[in-house]
Amino acid sequence: MNRLLTIEWLKLKHLSTLKVILMVYAILLPLIFYCLSLMPIYDQVYNHQIYQFPDVYHYVTYISSFFNLLIGVIIVVFTCNEIKYKTQRQNLIDGLSKKELVLSKFYVVALLSIVITLYTFLIAVLFGFSNGSTDVFNGIRYIGFYQIATFGYFIFAFFLANLLKNPALSIVFYLLSTFLEGMTGLFAKDYSQFFPLSTFSTLIPMPLIPDGFEYAMTEMQRASLGLFYVFVFLYVSYYILTKRDV
Amino acid sequence: MNKRVLEIRNLSKNYKNIKAVSELSLQVNEKMVYGILGPNGSGKTTTLGMLLGVVNQNQGSYSWFENGNKDENRKRIGSLLETPNFYPYLTAEQNLEITAKIKEIDGDSSEIDRVLKMVDLYERRDSKFKTFSLGMKQRLAIASALLGEPEVLVLDEPTNGLDPQGIAEIRDLIIDIGKKGKTIIIASHILDEIEKVCTHCAILKNGKLLRTGTIDEIIGNQESTLVKIGAEDKMLLAEIVNSNPEMTIYKQSAVNDLMIISVSKNTKSDQINRYFFDKGIVLNQLDVYNESLENQFLDIIRES
Numbered sequence: 001m002n003r004l005l006t007i008e009w010l011k012l013k014h015l016s017t018l019k020v021i022l023m024v025y026a027i028l029l030p031l032i033f034y035c036l037s038l039m040p041i042y043d044q045v046y047n048h049q050i051y052q053f054p055d056v057y058h059y060v061t062y063i064s065s066f067f068n069l070l071i072g073v074i075i076v077v078f079t080c081n082e083i084k085y086k087t088q089r090q091n092l093i094d095g096l097s098k099k100e101l102v103l104s105k106f107y108v109v110a111l112l113s114i115v116i117t118l119y120t121f122l123i124a125v126l127f128g129f130s131n132g133s134t135d136v137f138n139g140i141r142y143i144g145f146y147q148i149a150t151f152g153y154f155i156f157a158f159f160l161a162n163l164l165k166n167p168a169l170s171i172v173f174y175l176l177s178t179f180l181e182g183m184t185g186l187f188a189k190d191y192s193q194f195f196p197l198s199t200f201s202t203l204i205p206m207p208l209i210p211d212g213f214e215y216a217m218t219e220m221q222r223a224s225l226g227l228f229y230v231f232v233f234l235y236v237s238y239y240i241l242t243k244r245d246v
Numbered sequence: 247m248n249k250r251v252l253e254i255r256n257l258s259k260n261y262k263n264i265k266a267v268s269e270l271s272l273q274v275n276e277k278m279v280y281g282i283l284g285p286n287g288s289g290k291t292t293t294l295g296m297l298l299g300v301v302n303q304n305q306g307s308y309s310w311f312e313n314g315n316k317d318e319n320r321k322r323i324g325s326l327l328e329t330p331n332f333y334p335y336l337t338a339e340q341n342l343e344i345t346a347k348i349k350e351i352d353g354d355s356s357e358i359d360r361v362l363k364m365v366d367l368y369e370r371r372d373s374k375f376k377t378f379s380l381g382m383k384q385r386l387a388i389a390s391a392l393l394g395e396p397e398v399l400v401l402d403e404p405t406n407g408l409d410p411q412g413i414a415e416i417r418d419l420i421i422d423i424g425k426k427g428k429t430i431i432i433a434s435h436i437l438d439e440i441e442k443v444c445t446h447c448a449i450l451k452n453g454k455l456l457r458t459g460t461i462d463e464i465i466g467n468q469e470s471t472l473v474k475i476g477a478e479d480k481m482l483l484a485e486i487v488n489s490n491p492e493m494t495i496y497k498q499s500a501v502n503d504l505m506i507i508s509v510s511k512n513t514k515s516d517q518i519n520r521y522f523f524d525k526g527i528v529l530n531q532l533d534v535y536n537e538s539l540e541n542q543f544l545d546i547i548r549e550s
Contacts, residue, residue, distance in 0.1 A: 003347065010344045014336055090331035093298045094348040094390075095321035246300040 004104035005111070007091075012078070012108070021074050025067055025116075030123050033060065037127070050207065051131040054139020058207045060124040061146035064116075065204055068150055069175065071112060072157040076170045079105060079161035089246045102238040105158055113150040120146060145203040145219065148226040152200040152233075159233040162240060193217075196229040248276040249312075251398055251429045252297070256306035259292050259453075266292045267453040269306065274431060274446075279424040281440035281461075282433040283543060284450035290433035291328050293450075294402050298325055310398075321349045324396035326404060330387035334376035338367055338386050341375055342393060351394035361389040364419065380407040388416060392423075399423065399430045405439060417443055437543050449546055456546055471511055472496055473518060476504040476531035486525045506535050 012018055037051055050059045082088040091101060121143045125136060156177070161170045173180075178197050185192025192198055193216060202215065203222055217225065252274040259267040267289040274280045282290050295301035297308055299320060310319040332341040342358045351357060362368040365385040370378070378386065384407045391399055404420065405413040420443050424430050434440055440447055441461060448458040457464060477483045480503045487493045487507055497506040509518065515532055522529050 003350070007344060007347045010340065010347060011333060011336075014340065016335070085333060086329065086331040087333055089300050089327075090345075091348060092300050093320060093325045093327055094345055095317065095350075096348055097299075097317035100317075243302070245295070245302055 001103075001107060004100060005107050007096075008104050008108045011087075015078070017077065018074055021070055025070055026119065029064060029067060029119070030126070033063070033123060033127060036063075037131075051127050052133035053128045053135045054142075055207065056124050056128045056131075056133075057139040057142040058204070060127065061120055061142050061149075061204050062207050064120045064123075065146070065149060065153075065201075068116065068153055071116060071150075072153055072174055073171055075109060075112070075154055075157040076161040076174055077167055078108075079158055080165065080167035080170060083161075083165045084167070092246055098241045099238060102234065102241060106155070106234055109154040109158055110151065113147060113154050116150055117143060117147040141219070142204065145223055148223050148230070149200040149203045152196065152226050152230055155230050155233045156196065156200075159237045162237045194225065196233075199225050199229060248278075250274075251276050251278075252308065252310055252431070253312070254293075254297070254306070254308045257293065257296060257303055257308060258305035259289075259296060259301060260304050265453050267296070267303075270450075270453070270455050271306075272448055272455070272458065274429065276429055277427050279420075279430045279443055279445045280432070281444035281447040282431065282450060283435070283437060283440050283447055284433075285435055287452075288435075288450040289453035290435075290450060291402055292453075294325075294327055294400060294431075294433055298323070298327060298400065300327070322396055323398045323400055324391035324393065325400040325402075326387045326391045327400070327402045330383040330390075332375040332383070332386065332390075335374060337372050337374055338362060338378075338389075339371040341386070342390055345390045345393055349394050349396075357394060361392045364392060365389045366415070381409060381412050384408055385412070385416070388419075395428075397429065399428060401430065402433045403435070404432060405434075405436070449543065471513060472506050472508055472535040473513075473515070474504055474506050474531065474533040474535040475518070475522075475529050476502070477522070477527050477529050478503070479527060480505075482527055483522075486522060486527060490521075504531060 049055055082091075088101065092098065096104070124143070128136065157170075157174055160174055160177070161167070164170045164173065178201065181195050181197045182192075185195060185198065193202060193213075199222055202213075203219075203226055205213070215222070250273060252272070254270055254272045257267060257270045258265070270289075270293060282293065284290050292301060296303045297310075299315070299317060308315055310316075311322065313319055333344070336344075339355070339358055339362070342361070343355075346358060359368060359371075362371050365388050367382060367385055367389060370382065375383065375386065384404075388401070388404060391401065399420075401420070405416050408416060417439065420430060420432070424443065424445075430443075432440065432444060444461055446458070446460050447464055449456040449464070475483070483503075483505070484495065484498075487495055487505075492510055492513075494508050495505055496508045499505060515534065519529060519532055
């Protein structure tokens with residue numbers, strides 16, 4: 001694992017797009033929460049409760065998840081670059097196996113999702129304490145769900161890029177995928193909540209407004225199904241690669 | 247006998263209805279400099295692609311180092327396949343660091359410096375790959391193949407995109423490496439290249455193996471000998487040649503009075519000289535013409 005991560009690190013550390021997007025992400029996220037907290041509605045209606053434990057975990061992870069599209073796009077670009085530059089081919093020729101090729105990207109995606117989750121956790125904790133609450137472990141399970149959801153969205157980005165090979169096409173599909181899955185869901189209403197992207201998104205449902213949605217699964221079941229989909233996307237990506245002439 | 251480095255059995259690859267490679271079988275032993283020769287689209291790159299694990303074969307098998315088709319075998323092979331593939335936003339040195347890591351070549355940057363010096367890119371080691379000219383990219387790919395002194399080099403059109411000086415340098419480099427006892431497999435459509443650097447050669451056309459052997463075998467494997475002759479009276483010379491059923495004009499120069507004729511294999515020069523003298527013409531030139539591999543190659547391709 002160390003070797004594969006080192007190889008990926010050598011590729012990524014000089015990629016300026018990645019640095020810029022991560023920087024934007026890191027600055028934008030706390031800034032937005034700070035600005036949102038200044039809105040009068042939070043004082044009047046919610047009495048700043050959503051910036052206190054346990055609600056802060058739910059609220060912060062929900063809002064952050066929108067920004068994960070940014071990271072998903074980086075993953076798409078990074079994966080498609082390897083195909084476009086034929087460096088994926090070269091990595092194979094130089095001695096990586098197809099399994100290692102997929103695993104190395106899996107590690108990057110896993111690491112990115114862990115870093116993002118930790119950062120989000122940090123922001124939640126910061127806002128929780130600064131709004132006078134101390135019950136830090138209350139509601140922390142949302143961080144765990146958030147970890148699985150980001151992991152899912154990121155590995156889905158990798159899967160799409162690997163499948164379509166074309167960055168523009170993959171980005172468009174990535175941005176439309178939730179919508180497309182929703183459309184499909186209309187024809188299979190009873191099962192739509194078991195679809196992969198729905199599974200990821202229902203891990204962090206919309207806060208503040210009860211959605212009245214009836215979940216067939218408990219939170220833990222949804223989390224397990226989410227993890228299952230992560231491995232499905234990973235395995236199918238590997239399968240596609242083994243069948244393909246690189 | 248030298249150790250077997252590569253064994254190919256009945257390797258085939260189809261792209262839809264086109265047979266890119268068809269039931270190819272070859273053996274390459276240690277210390278051979280093996281040329282794979284063929285016109286464009288003859289299946290050279292597809293074959294190497296299969297041997298290097300990036301193209302899935304439809305049929306057949308191959309084995310490197312008598313160790314099957316395991317992925318780890320490729321770490322012992324330095325390869326340049328088709329185009330130089332590097333990360334454009336990384337420098338020459340950073341790109342080679344990645345190769346070294348994949349091949350598990352331990353040690354410091356001295357190995358990277360060594361190969362960069364060999365291909366004359368050391369001064370440009372800190373320049374990004376995207377700023378390189380085509381020739382420099384090709385040289386970086388060769389440096390990458392040389393990294394870690396692999397037991398086998400696989401080079402697909404290694405002098406592609408190089409200027410004449412670069413071509414000469416890379417050829418000398420390949421010859422040097424061959425002399426050190428490394429096994430080298432070169433695919434090329436440039437016959438001159440194969441002739442100059444290889445000990446053995448396989449000729450491919452339309453994915454089929456036409457001929458294999460040592461370079462000498464392939465060149466010497468002719469029914470007739472070619473002789474270059476010349477005389478003052480070109481017309482008469484041609485007439486005499488045409489009147490003899492054992493001689494044919496193989497090629498006639500447009501710019502001077504020389505012509506190349508083909509005679510039966512064991513004819514000696516003095517016999518030829520005497521024959522023309524008896525016919526009343528004095529030759530001002532008479533040479534056994536050592537046909538280059540190029541002509542042989544064209545003949546072989548034409549015959550099939």
